[in-house]
Amino acid sequence: MTNLPKKARCVIIGGGVMGCSVAYHLTKTGWTDVVLLERKQLTCGTTWHAAGLIGQLRASANMTRLAKYSADLYRGLEEETGLATGMRQVGSISVALTEARKEELYRGASMARAFGVPVEEISPAEVKERYPHLNIEGVKAGVWLPTDGQGDPANIALALAKGARARGAVIAEGVKVTGVAVEGRRATSVSWEQGGERGEIQAEHVVNCAGMWGREVGRMAGVNVPLHACEHFYIVTEPIKGLTQMPVLRVPDECAYYKEDAGKYLLGAFEPNAKPWGMNGIPEDFSFDQLPEDFDHFEPILERAVNRLPMLAEAGIHTFFNGPESFTPDDAYNLGQSLEVDNFWVAAGFNSIGIQSAGGAGMALAEWMETGEKPFDLGDVDVGRNQPFQGNRHYLFERSKETLGLLYADHFPYRQKATARGVRRTPFHAQLEAQGAVFGEIGGWERANWFASDGQEREYQYSWGPQNWFANQAAEHKAVRENVGMYDMSSFGKIRVEGRDAETFLNHVCGADMSVPAGKIVYTQFLNSTGGIEADVTVTRLSETAYLVVTPAVTRPRDQVWMQRHAGEFNVVVTDVTAGEGVLAVMGPNARTLMQKVSPNEFSNDVNPFGTAQEIEIGMGLARVHRVSYVGELGWEVYVSSDMAGHVFETLWEAGQELGLTLCGMHMMDSCRIEKAFRHFGHDITCEDHVLEAGLGFAVKLQKADFIGRDAVMRKKEAGLEKRMLQFRLSDPEVMVYHNEPLIRDGKIVSYLSSGAYGHHLGAAIGMGYVPCRGESAAEVLGSVYEVEVAGRRVAAEASLQPMYDPKSERVRM
Known part of the structure; x- marks a missing residue:
């Protein structure tokens, strides 16, 4: 028993x-x-x-x-x-065989310094000194992490x-x-x-x-x-005479890693095209089992390994191992x-x-x-x-072919998954594709990231510098700053909160005041008990008993559940309505002119000021427009039911031709938002970033009834800030930043960039990041000399507490 x-x-x-x-x-x-x-x-x-x-x-x-x-x-x-x-601190060496991989390793070394991990960039000769068995032909550089180990x-x-x-x-x-x-x-x-x-x-x-x-x-x-499980291969050699303790060695450009153990070598692989396993379920008696050998699949890895580590040529293979491991999308x-x-x-x-x-x-x-x-x-x-559909067996099977190999693939910025694509498409997908859209994927959503010009390859060509779409992004950015652009925001989550207690409930969950008239849009955060940010949203009051909460695409399930878990005895219903409406953002100085061309409604500041929504006629259909902006320009987000989405797109596109309307993508939105110092949830603001230290105190109303996190906000106001969010502009316009680059203040690493992108209007890479500031005034924080480390090189950076672009937000209120 x-x-x-x-x-x-x-x-x-x-x-x-x-x-x-x-x-x-x-x-x-x-x-x-x-x-x-x-x-x-x-x-x-x-x-x-x-x-x-x-x-x-x-x-x-x-x-x-x-x-x-x-x-x-x-x-x-x-x-x-x-x-x-068996824990031994043997260190690890990763080597680069291409200039792109060298850049990746060096950026990683800079990141290690920001995170407090001991690291050293080493030359091919220094790689050879630490790893004498290695053939360094083709090796461009290496990175040494002395505190890594094996067990x-x-x-x-x-x-x-x-x-x-x-x-x-x-x-x-x-x-x-x-x-x-x-x-x-x-x-x-x-x-x-x-x-x-x-x-x-x-x-x-x-x-x-x-x-x-x-x-x-x-x-x-x-x-x-x-x-989903995938087959993972490695071999273990017979004992090799004279082989002593060695660092872990990774040669990602050859998809291989090497571990010395008891005088033998273990050679493992993360090959680009993996073999999913267990599609019909894992056998009931599976325990300490191996999968069938597939030497043909492993042979290309072994051939390169024998060249890279010549002593393997004389070593016998003791074990050819194939075992399953699980991989996520x-x-x-x-x-x-x-x-x-x-x-x-x-x-x-x-x-x-x-x-x-x-x-x-x-x-x-x-x-x-x-x-x-x-x-x-x-x-x-x-x-x-994770999105609900991502548990689909077929989806997981297709995606897992790629994810194993991505562990050792070049981790370029903006790299897109190639498998299991096209699952979620917005109502405007076909129209955007016809106009040259190049799509990226997030949470399964196909989103237009940039638009190719006539004759241009509609694909990503990755690098660590400006990529092949850089000029396209610049043109889209310019259109939004100087004329009018339109982009698809349908993938953003839309959660309807309605019921007798909707206002009281949202005042409990949100930091801002939800006791506003119908048609008012409020920017706010969901806070936790420490004042950290659990969600970054806009909330539009639709009626006395109904609100619409708009969230980032990937966080919609989590944000919805956050509200449901705090609903308690409140009389409310929380419903995902994302797929019910398409959303087109019309942004730029000429956005009002375009909206007036397609609708008899009034878009003046008197009738439709910034931060308000109204129902309109558009073309021969109906829509609701929200006057808000994540790019820092005059503009409207046009919400239209999915059945009329195609018609509204055609109406706006045709009317915009004589204005020079430009279709834009998500990369443009990111470059514009970072110029305006708008925070990006998941990078710049997270559950451990206090709303006041994030510079979002304006979105918190302490005077209203109690809300989640209010006590923590009060405590922080009394105690003072430990850190501040700053915006940085690099002095060298050729340098690109993405995130996690070390921030240097007066010669010492103090933090790292939480996000980065190129600011085409400001003419340089722009970053956001927190700087420790306990007991310091704003003037003292800004009085320091700042640099950003990029792949081992320190670049001077201008720091600002207010947005470098339109600091008074006059353009959105034009």
Whole structure:
């Protein structure tokens, strides 16, 4: 008989390194009645065959924080538990075989310095000194990270499990989870079986750590967990005479990584065209299993590897390994509170970085579960970023062919996914395509990013400098600044909030005052208890009992659930209406002239001032226009029901010809918004950025009734700011910035750019970033000398607290 409890505070499903880490960290916070259920044996899915690379530099500051935490944790586990983790700080070297990769590595090195990770750019000769076995033919440069390491994946997981058991966790092997019962928005119990015995555990919380089974376990509770297994290949050589401890070596241009272990080499690959696996489900008895060899698939990697590491030519192959690992649609793992069920949590889909991520991810999730709020910004990996359709099997199959290889592909700015495209199209897609649109994808939405000119290739040609669409973006930017441009905003989320208590409810959720007349548009944020920004939205009052909340495209599901979770006893209904309306933005000094040509309605400041909406006739149809702007110009967002969208597009386009109307894309919008210092949610403002430090105090009304975060705003006003958001213009007009470039103040790195883009009107790259300012006045902050580090080079930058373009916002009120 299985001796499992009938009740638990938390049931964890899955006994890989992630499940063991969550159990370890929950018990460390004081949770004692934690139960982990593993269908076979601990580590039997993916963990046991992981390569065990412990890299610390990730794509954002918080992901790096989690990776660094993992490395520190693993170093101390052996002393705590008595189990060897094999953790060794051997360092790592990444080498570039192209100038583009060199730029990427050097930008990454600059980013490492901003995040506090030791790093050194090294020449080919210095690469050879540190890695004498390497053939440096074609090597342009390298980057050395001395604190990276490697470990024994299975023993790390078992040590975490032992630590959890020592603090009271129950870890049961050979117990298969068969279901998760859900009532309303809460999971109530987990059903299990072992042999012929069945039972259930009532649970206050459930955590899905099921790895490549994560999608199916999520579906037991009605939770979307997009991931798909792919085949991952590596070989292990016979012992090589004279081979001693070496750093981890990565040669991404050859899709390869190398790890020395006990005098043998492990050579692994992240090839461009991956092989999805498990399309019909994972076999019931899968445990410590390998997949069939496919030497033909691996051979091109091996051929390049023998040239790059000549000693491999004489080494025998001891093991040719093929095992499955799970990949998500965007190569970021799934962590956090599910959108669908309030006490169902997810930690799955680690894209071959599970070992280096598990310690930090387990810590972050445990803190989130303990406090009910994210410990810091986890937007990169928050499971709530996923769109409902992304759980579709066919979609995941097609996308996973690409995502494995993207780990080692060039990480160019603006790089677009090539697979699983065309799923979500706006009502204007066909018209924009006919006019030369080049589409990008976000959250499944196909969005016109830029418009090709006659004869120009309608595709991205990537680089770290100005790309092939740079001049197109400049022309679109110029049109919006000087004449009139039109672009598609249909992908932005539209959430209707209606009911008797709509005004009171939104005043509780939003920082700004929602007690406004019908037709008024309010810019506001949803705040958390620390004053951090959970959402950045506009709210339009449609009637006494109805409002429209407009959100960024990707955050719509998360923002909607945020409102639903805080609805409590309020009499409101929250509904996604995104697909019901198309939206065309008409922006620029001649926007009013164009609107007057297509509608008999009045668009003057007296009738339709900035920040108001009105119903209009347009062409032979009807629409609602919102006078707001994310580009800093006079303009209207035209909301039209999807059935009339085609007609309204044709009406505006035809009427705009004699005005020189220009179709524009999302890249133009980004360059214009950064000139105006408009914040971008997810980069410039996140859940850990205080609304006052973000410079958005004007959007908070402390005089109104209590709202979420009000106390934190009051405390910050009294205590003073710890940091300020500044705008920067680089002195060298040839340099491009994107995000995470180090910010240097008076010779010292103090922060990094949260976002960056080229400002065509201002004539240089523009960045946004926070600067520490405790006890300083605005004049003192601006009195310093600022630089931005780009690929190891420091570039002078002008700093400003107010927008460098139209600081008084006179143009939007023309």
